[in-house]
Amino acid sequence: MPVKVAEEFLVHVKVLDDQHAQLFDLIDRLNTAIVSGKGPQIVEKTLAELCDYAHVHFEEEEGLMKKAGYAALSAHRVAHRDFIAKIEGWMKEAAAGRKQTLTGEIAAFLNDWLRKHIRIADQQYVGILHAKGIK
Numbered sequence: 242m243p244v245k246v247a248e249e250f251l252v253h254v255k256v257l258d259d260q261h262a263q264l265f266d267l268i269d270r271l272n273t274a275i276v277s278g279k280g281p282q283i284v285e286k287t288l289a290e291l292c293d294y295a296h297v298h299f300e301e302e303e304g305l306m307k308k309a310g311y312a313a314l315s316a317h318r319v320a321h322r323d324f325i326a327k328i329e330g331w332m333k334e335a336a337a338g339r340k341q342t343l344t345g346e347i348a349a350f351l352n353d354w355l356r357k358h359i360r361i362a363d364q365q366y367v368g369i370l371h372a373k374g375i376k
């Protein structure tokens with residue numbers, strides 16, 4: 242069951258809010274694993290899951306922004322691509338064995354990036370999507 246997402250992160254477009262909840266859930270699971278000392282054991286699996294899910298989510302989000310004629314789509318798309326590139330870089334590092342220090346770094350980045358991105362960048366498309374009847 243998806244985690245409850247705080248009001249400030251909601252975009253009030255059901256499919257996107259559900260996907261954001263899945264991303265928050267993934268971060269929560271990573272944080273829990275780190276606290277219990279299991280971060281390095283799950284880091285590769287978490288990154289692979291995150292990479293897959295980020296592709297699915299960004300594609301959906303960008304599709305809706307395009308459909309709505311959102312003017313800042315290309316800049317938003319760049320932010321998404323940079324995020325994917327960061328995750329792919331970490332996947333290579335994890336595969337090369339740098340798991341111990343990597344988990345904390347990833348959790349810190351995700352906690353910060355994802356919350357900021359959803360609370361600030363994603364909120365900017367809400368008005369136009371709603372105006373086009375996308376909810």
Ligand SMILES: [Fe+2]
Nearest residue numbers: 302358362363
């Ligand atoms: Fe986004």
